Amino acid sequence: MKEYAYYPGCSLKAGSKHYEESLLPVFKAIGVPMKELDDWNCCGATAYFSVDESMAEAICGRNLSIAEQDGRDIIAPCAGCYLTMKKSNAFLGSSHAKAKKILTELKNAGCEYKGTVDVIHPVQLFTDDVGLDAIKAKVTNPLKGLKVASYYGCQLVRPYTDFDDPDYPTSMDALMEAMGAEAVDYPVKARCCGGSLAGVLDDVATGLNRVLLREAKRNGADVIVTLCPLCQFNLEMNQNKIIKKYKEDIKLPILYFTQLMGLALGIAREDLGFSRSVISLDTMWAKLSNGGAK
Amino acid sequence: MEIHRKIIFEGELDKNFLSEIKAKSYSEEINRCIQCGTCSSSCPMAEYMDYSPRKIIAMVKHGFKDDVLKSFTPWLCASCYSCQVRCPSQIKITDVMYCLRREAVEAGAYPSKMPVPALAQEMHKLIAKNGRNSELWLVVKMYLRLKDFIGPLKMAGTGIDLMRTGRLSLKMEKIKNTKQLHTLLKAVSEEAK
Structure with missing residues (x-):
């Protein structure tokens, strides 16, 4: 290649x-x-x-x-x-x-x-050029039992719509399924997190991200994966403010899709930046280590 | 309390505004707006705006230049492009919003106490100088520009979380070939005049 x-x-x-x-x-x-x-x-x-x-x-x-x-x-x-x-x-x-x-x-x-x-974009490269089958063949540690909500945000799928659907994209869901995880339905997957506005306008940050977190939780997700630094930051850093303001349990780990891919591909946990998560990942590890058994 | 006139007389409208914005945003389609409101109902930020996207397009069409350039609306656009991909008249609404921001900056009409234009202008200066953004310094510069000393306190919790996980850098980032960057930016900005 x-x-x-x-x-x-x-x-x-x-x-x-x-x-x-x-x-x-x-x-x-x-x-x-x-x-x-x-x-x-x-x-x-x-x-x-x-x-x-x-x-x-x-x-x-x-x-x-x-x-x-x-x-x-x-x-x-x-x-x-x-x-x-x-x-x-x-x-x-x-x-x-x-x-x-x-x-x-x-x-x-x-x-x-x-x-x-x-x-x-890497999601595009993996989907269109490398191909899911080729990646799937390299999976040594399938993410069995892990329910993942794939959050795309805006700018990968809009305004250029040649690669995936602008309202209900599916490429990252397919990628997560190829890794052995279960992709949960997540209708707000391409709704905006507020981008850079969320960093400077508190009400926007809590209002927009609350919807995204609540819907993932409602659909049974153990974790949200993102493909954009601003999305990851907004979804992760606003959780305490949202819990305080709306009194809702919306706590969820927010990872990059590449971190979960790395796990499935057999790369050591320590080499994938999991220690940089502000949110505790304990429940996620528990799900993974018992192979999904409840 | 002061009472001001709330309506605008026809003679006060700017007849050239529409053609200016069409040319500068490469959006000839603005004329085709049917005021259906798909943009406003798609917009995740509409509930925070002083004029909804549908209204802004109508105001641009009819020459409400002063009100449009003073509005918060363009600065509350999150660039999510939902309106743009859904518009039945294929108006490039997000690009129009960017264009209105630039016009507001040029005219000095933008809401100067609002953090969004302050952030954009400080980031513009930082990159023009160093070629790179430095997250922490950008935030510091924005608050200094706004003379807002309470904002940083509200961000302290986030700062501590970032520091704890090794995600906060104090370094001022810079590219090697700043000379080339400065030559390029000087040339294009002079060309534009």
Whole structure:
């Protein structure tokens, strides 16, 4: 398999270290070669497009150019980075006059971009390129008895809808089932967690995440898996505030899908960043160690 | 208590606003809005907004420039794109919201006491300088800009949880080739003028 350029973005090097810590061994176990993009810059997230459009497109262009120089496609595990760079990639390839000007300035600054790079999310790579059967064949420790709610959030499935359904995506559920877990029905799986707004507006954080946690609990989930650092952060960090405000038992471990994949693929528990969970994982381990027997 | 006029006279509307926003958000489709309200009912943030997404689109169409640029609504858009994928007229509503944010920043009309525009502008400055975001420093800079000293106290619990699990970095992140980044950003911002 060809080598990919790993784009960690800011989160996977800071608050979401456990996403990187579980992603890298999973890629290794599946046999997908990947090397970190050299001297990558931040994608700008929602902030750059809120302030200056040309600059927002230009900083993404620089990342795309670095990947292009090595002839590699970009793997972006953060849904925010994924969408931002996918969006810029489409814009820079369009016929808008502004796109042409930005491409010229990229060239002048020594980072020419011809438009040959693809931006891919790991869930997409595992589903479409590697294939579930190939991954399933590598499972040595199936997650029998574990009920998992797959939470997709927004930016992987919207506005680009070519890879999965924008309202009721199923790719990560299928991936969890291939790992031997039981995927519970989770109708709010693509409803927004508030993104960066939840970090600064308390009422938004508790209001939106309460619905997501309550529905997972109601459907019998032992754990919620996420594919985006902001989703993981919001769902995990707001639990105490929600319990205090609404007096509801919504406590649930919030993991990255790669952490559970790693377990199923036989990677040691210590090497998958589980110690970074703020929520106790005891009930989950109990479920797994007895093979699902109640 | 002061009493102010609550309606706007036709002569005060900005007749060019619609065409400006259409061009700057690449959304010719705004004209096709049928005011069905699918956007507002899809929006997880609508209940917090001063004008719902449906109303904002109507206000853009009819030139309520001042009210739109002062509104909280664009800054309460979480970029979830639910409205955009569901709009029967295929209006790129999220992109319109981004465009309205930029226009509000340029006009200096954005709600300056609100944390969202403060966060966006501080993040913009941080990345333009260093090429990378540093989560902790971004939050510090945002609160300094807002002169809000109670906000950080409310985040103390989260900070302790992050520190306990080794997820809080004090480092100011930076790319190696900042020179290239600065050259590029200077060139594109001058080009835009």
